[in-house]
Amino acid sequence: MSRQFQFKLVLLGESAVGKSSLVLRFVKDQFEDYRESTIGAAFLTQTVTLEDQTTVKFEIWDTAGQERYKSLAPMYYRNANCAVVVYDITQSASLEKARNWIRELQRQADPSIVIALCGNKSDLSARRQVTQEEAQKYAEEEGLMWGETSAKTGEGVSEIFLSIAKKLPLTVPSAAAPRGGASARPAGQKGVDLNRSTTQSQDGCNC
Amino acid sequence: MRISRNLRMCSFNVNGRPPNGDIEEWILGKRVHRKSTAKSLEPLDDDLDTGSQLHSSADPESPVTACEAEDSATLNGSEDPYPDMIIVSFQEMDLSTEGLLYATAASASKGDAWISAISEALSFSEGGSYLKIASKQLVGLFMCIFVKEQFASGCRIDDITTCAAGTGILGVMANKGAVAISLVFPGTSTRLSFINSHLAAFDEMLDKRNSDFHDLSRRLRFVDKGGSERFVFESHVLFWMGDLNYRIELPQEDVRELMSDKSEHRIESFRTLWRFDQLKSSQEKGLAFKGFKEAPLEFLPTYRFASGYGSDDLGYDLKRRPAWTDRILYLPSPMTPVTQISYESHPEITMSDHKPISAEFLITTHKIHDKKQEYVLEDILSKIRDTQIPEVRQAHDDRRPIPRLRLSPSTIELGDIRYQEPQEAVLTLENIGETACAWRWIPKSMDGAIVPAWLSVAPTFGLIPPQASCTVHLVVQVDYLNAQAFNEGVSTIDDTLVLHVVGGQDHFLQVCGNYQASCFGNSLNWLVRLPCSAREFSKNRDRWELLPENGALSCPRELGRLLEWLMSNAVTFDDLFLQPGDPQVVKRIRENLDTGDEFDFIPAVDKQTLAFAFGETLIQLLESLSEPLIPWALHGDCANATSRDMAFAIIHEMTSYSASSLVTITAFLHFLSLQPSKRKTDRVNDLVLKFAPILLRDPPADSPELLASSLSPLQKRRFVEYFFVT
Ligand SMILES: Nc1nc2c(ncn2[C@@H]2O[C@H](COP(=O)(O)OP(=O)(O)OP(=O)(O)O)[C@@H](O)[C@H]2O)c(=O)[nH]1
Ligand SMILES: [Mg+2]
Numbered sequence: 001m002s003r004q005f006q007f008k009l010v011l012l013g014e015s016a017v018g019k020s021s022l023v024l025r026f027v028k029d030q031f032e033d034y035r036e037s038t039i040g041a042a043f044l045t046q047t048v049t050l051e052d053q054t055t056v057k058f059e060i061w062d063t064a065g066q067e068r069y070k071s072l073a074p075m076y077y078r079n080a081n082c083a084v085v086v087y088d089i090t091q092s093a094s095l096e097k098a099r100n101w102i103r104e105l106q107r108q109a110d111p112s113i114v115i116a117l118c119g120n121k122s123d124l125s126a127r128r129q130v131t132q133e134e135a136q137k138y139a140e141e142e143g144l145m146w147g148e149t150s151a152k153t154g155e156g157v158s159e160i161f162l163s164i165a166k167k168l169p170l171t172v173p174s175a176a177a178p179r180g181g182a183s184a185r186p187a188g189q190k191g192v193d194l195n196r197s198t199t200q201s202q203d204g205c206n207c
Numbered sequence: 208m209r210i211s212r213n214l215r216m217c218s219f220n221v222n223g224r225p226p227n228g229d230i231e232e233w234i235l236g237k238r239v240h241r242k243s244t245a246k247s248l249e250p251l252d253d254d255l256d257t258g259s260q261l262h263s264s265a266d267p268e269s270p271v272t273a274c275e276a277e278d279s280a281t282l283n284g285s286e287d288p289y290p291d292m293i294i295v296s297f298q299e300m301d302l303s304t305e306g307l308l309y310a311t312a313a314s315a316s317k318g319d320a321w322i323s324a325i326s327e328a329l330s331f332s333e334g335g336s337y338l339k340i341a342s343k344q345l346v347g348l349f350m351c352i353f354v355k356e357q358f359a360s361g362c363r364i365d366d367i368t369t370c371a372a373g374t375g376i377l378g379v380m381a382n383k384g385a386v387a388i389s390l391v392f393p394g395t396s397t398r399l400s401f402i403n404s405h406l407a408a409f410d411e412m413l414d415k416r417n418s419d420f421h422d423l424s425r426r427l428r429f430v431d432k433g434g435s436e437r438f439v440f441e442s443h444v445l446f447w448m449g450d451l452n453y454r455i456e457l458p459q460e461d462v463r464e465l466m467s468d469k470s471e472h473r474i475e476s477f478r479t480l481w482r483f484d485q486l487k488s489s490q491e492k493g494l495a496f497k498g499f500k501e502a503p504l505e506f507l508p509t510y511r512f513a514s515g516y517g518s519d520d521l522g523y524d525l526k527r528r529p530a531w532t533d534r535i536l537y538l539p540s541p542m543t544p545v546t547q548i549s550y551e552s553h554p555e556i557t558m559s560d561h562k563p564i565s566a567e568f569l570i571t572t573h574k575i576h577d578k579k580q581e582y583v584l585e586d587i588l589s590k591i592r593d594t595q596i597p598e599v600r601q602a603h604d605d606r607r608p609i610p611r612l613r614l615s616p617s618t619i620e621l622g623d624i625r626y627q628e629p630q631e632a633v634l635t636l637e638n639i640g641e642t643a644c645a646w647r648w649i650p651k652s653m654d655g656a657i658v659p660a661w662l663s664v665a666p667t668f669g670l671i672p673p674q675a676s677c678t679v680h681l682v683v684q685v686d687y688l689n690a691q692a693f694n695e696g697v698s699t700i701d702d703t704l705v706l707h708v709v710g711g712q713d714h715f716l717q718v719c720g721n722y723q724a725s726c727f728g729n730s731l732n733w734l735v736r737l738p739c740s741a742r743e744f745s746k747n748r749d750r751w752e753l754l755p756e757n758g759a760l761s762c763p764r765e766l767g768r769l770l771e772w773l774m775s776n777a778v779t780f781d782d783l784f785l786q787p788g789d790p791q792v793v794k795r796i797r798e799n800l801d802t803g804d805e806f807d808f809i810p811a812v813d814k815q816t817l818a819f820a821f822g823e824t825l826i827q828l829l830e831s832l833s834e835p836l837i838p839w840a841l842h843g844d845c846a847n848a849t850s851r852d853m854a855f856a857i858i859h860e861m862t863s864y865s866a867s868s869l870v871t872i873t874a875f876l877h878f879l880s881l882q883p884s885k886r887k888t889d890r891v892n893d894l895v896l897k898f899a900p901i902l903l904r905d906p907p908a909d910s911p912e913l914l915a916s917s918l919s920p921l922q923k924r925r926f927v928e929y930f931f932v933t
Contacts, residue, residue: 006852024757028757030757032757032758034758035758036754036758036760036761038761039760039761039762039763039764039766039767039770039867039871040761040762040767040770040868040870040871040872040874040875041761041867041870041871041874042761042762042863042866042867043858043863043866043867043869043870044863044866044867045859059855061870062761068771068774068775069771069774071878072774072874072875072878074878075874075875075878076870076874
């Protein structure tokens with residue numbers, strides 16, 4: 001019996017770091033050189049399947065990085081299970097913005113939120129302003145996942161979403177560890193168990 | 208002296224069959240008592256082949272003389288119960304393929320065979336005997352008129368005219384169409400016209416039937432000896448009968464169930480069926496047969512009959528919805544009272560897939576004494592017709608001066624036209640003729656409206672005395688119902704109206720304006736693919752291309768602009784979205800959105816007025832979308848969502864731009880609801896109340912399939928509330 005989980009994932013980061021491009025690569029495996037800046041937030045979904053046949057459906061909230069939308073961000077990261085905070089490796093200022101987002105998430109978001117720090121545009125390493133060491137060190141200190149990606153070439157993109165998917169069920173307290181379809185939501189939240197209707201009757205006899 | 212005359216109409220779609228069996232009850236009515244002796248009559252005109260009479264119970268050895276007939280008429284006086292005139296119409300008398308193109312010898316002889324059969328049936332009359340005075344054939348359409356012999360001598364050949372028109376394939380072929388006969392009832396001044404038509408078939412061809420009616424109304428013209436034309440409507444009474452092919456808009460099972468009602472409520476069941484009859488509803492909607500009268504249908508549908516396994520208990524074809532395809536209607540005039548005596552079908556006649564029908568009428572008219580009186584009556588009649596009956600056009604005749612109108616201006620140019628900003632123009636109609644002039648706007652095409660959706664005119668008709676004038680107001684308004692085609696550049700504000708002058712020449716009036724494209728009144732898909740402002744896009748079509756689906760915006764640019772402005776300027780106003788906006792300011796904001804220019808305001812406007820105007824603009828923009836943010840196809844699912852997760856599962860079904868626009872707006876509303884407020888009422892509740900009917904707007908009333916899944920106000924609110932707990 002395969003297990004299915006659904007998670008709410010929010011993307012944060014300065015405008016033009018490539019949040020929407022990452023989502024487009026992840027969801028449709030496409031890239032565009034010219035993209036319109038996001039207005040408000042974009043809403044998409046994508047499902048990934050892990051080696052153990054567990055499927056994870058991401059409900060993706062791709063927020064607008066422009067400053068004027070900043071006050072709406074809490075509407076999007078409230079109740080999020082995971083956040084991908086994106087910076088552009090060719091813009092050191094964008095890492096500063098990312099740090100601010102991470103601080104805000106740590107203060108305001110659900111305490112069990114899984115946060116990944118993502119250095120995008122790795123294909124432009126010739127113009128790199130943020131070294132891998134610097135970012136990785138910061139991530140380790142804060143207990144974040146970290147990776148570099150290129151929405152343009154696709155490098156590292158599915159990996160970062162996959163590793164988040166792998167990490168997510170593990171954050172569920174052991175008491176509520178997922179059996180054939182238990183909730184994968186952080187404690188205190190109602191999760192969506194897409195298997196619920198089919199597995200309830202078998203619950204308790206099938207593991 | 209007032210006299211009344213009994214007219215009997217008979218109509219039958221014979222499906223190509225030759226006469227067979229007894230038809231006297233259909234021809235003469237239930238009054239017929241079978242006689243052992245009958246007579247056959249010599250027809251008045253000699254094109255009838257009396258030699259081809261079919262076998263019947265008539266006994267040729269004992270002919271009844273015309274003298275005897277006179278006697279019985281005298282005996283009964285005006286009490287003679289038999290009709291004074293009998294009009295018999297056939298459809299599909301000839302089904303051969305060549306019949307589609309031209310009359311054949313075979314179709315002519317079929318007509319003869321039917322005339323013989325009718326003559327035979329008429330011999331059952333116990334009153335006066337009958338003579339055929341007129342007939343007209345157009346391939347399968349055939350009509351012939353019989354009168355009592357006593358009237359035949361009063362028939363002036365000059366008064367009988369006939370005409371025909373085809374509406375079948377290519378609009379002219381004769382497999383569908385009409386034949387018509389017009390005559391002055393002998394000894395009176397009453398002009399009667401009869402039309403036998405076969406209109407377009409099939410359930411779904413309703414519009415074609417209606418347009419056939421208008422087409423025939425226009426094309427059927429009687430030309431008298433002097434060459435002057437008379438439209439069919441120029442009659443004291445016009446009878447229109449035939450296989451009109453209108454159907455009943457109810458499911459098969461319902462039709463059959465109502466038909467099989469044998470209880471005392473039977474008539475009620477017929478009434479119910481009649482309510483769904485396409486002809487009745489077309490009349491009620493003014494789409495065809497306007498002004499015509501029809502007696503209640505209290506007989507079973509006359510179509511379609513089958514035999515054996517293919518038929519139901521009542522003998523109807525199982526594969527077709529039974530229908531009242533065969534009808535008899537009449538258009539009376541104030542001067543000639545008409546009383547209908549009967550309207551029935553003749554189910555005992557089984558030769559065709561239709562049943563014959565008949566109707567009897569009493570008309571009250573005046574015996575004429577001299578020619579002068581007739582003239583006066585005719586004149587009054589045509590005056591009434593001209594002003595009252597829309598289809599009338601009078602033949603140009605030298606007795607009357609031609610009405611003449613002058614229009615000024617001769618074209619209406621309205622300049623720039625913006626979304627939801629009505630523009631008015633005034634047209635002056637001046638009667639420059641010597642006679643009163645009746646005018647009205649008429650549609651350019653048979654089934655069209657007199658004006659396009661973006662234009663209204665008032666008045667739509669009138670009567671102007673000589674040397675007088677009248678003004679007509681024209682208002683152009685583009686709103687969300689019709690803006691889309693203009694915004695997308697598919698159509699322009701440019702149309703020609705036809706002003707019809709009764710008895711005179713039609714005028715053509717061009718109305719044009721310069722539409723200024725807007726972001727209001729569009730589909731969401733188009734808005735998110737606009738590469739620039741709506742105005743710029745329409746002005747420089749060659750410079751721009753719509754963004755590809757993949758590169759579309761996450762949310763319309765204009766919606767984003769409004770939200771951004773509201774976020775930085777308006778969140779502190781408790782009543783944002785809950786108070787109406789100043790229309791002038793809204794207009795200004797709309798123009799800025801349309802052009803893509805920075806917002807510029809009237810300096811005197813205070814911050815609160817501005818905030819409310821922005822709120823109002825956002826609401827209007829959402830309301831103007833061709834489909835609400837949550838597409839209609841999903842409304843049924845929305846009604847069933849009972850949790851936030853179920854609500855979001857529905858959002859997953861939406862296009863990414865619909866979903867994104869929705870979450871962007873609801874996130875802002877949610878954010879707004881969390882702001883400190885001095886309002887006494889719950890802010891979430893107030894905002895949900897305002898936005899639920901906008902985000903889940905009901906589909907238009909003319910799409911019943913969508914309306915079926917529309918939500919109750921409460922269901923809408925519950926669904927939208929799920930977005931306040933993201
Ligand atoms: N070379 C390169 N360019 C990228 C990459 N990812 C994004 N871009 C480009 O960077 C620009 C901005 O990308 P977006 O995805 O729109 O950025 P965003 O973070 O969504 O921006 P906002 O919506 O304004 O917050 C676009 O022109 C992309 O083509 C990448 O990995 N490599
Ligand atoms: Mg973006």
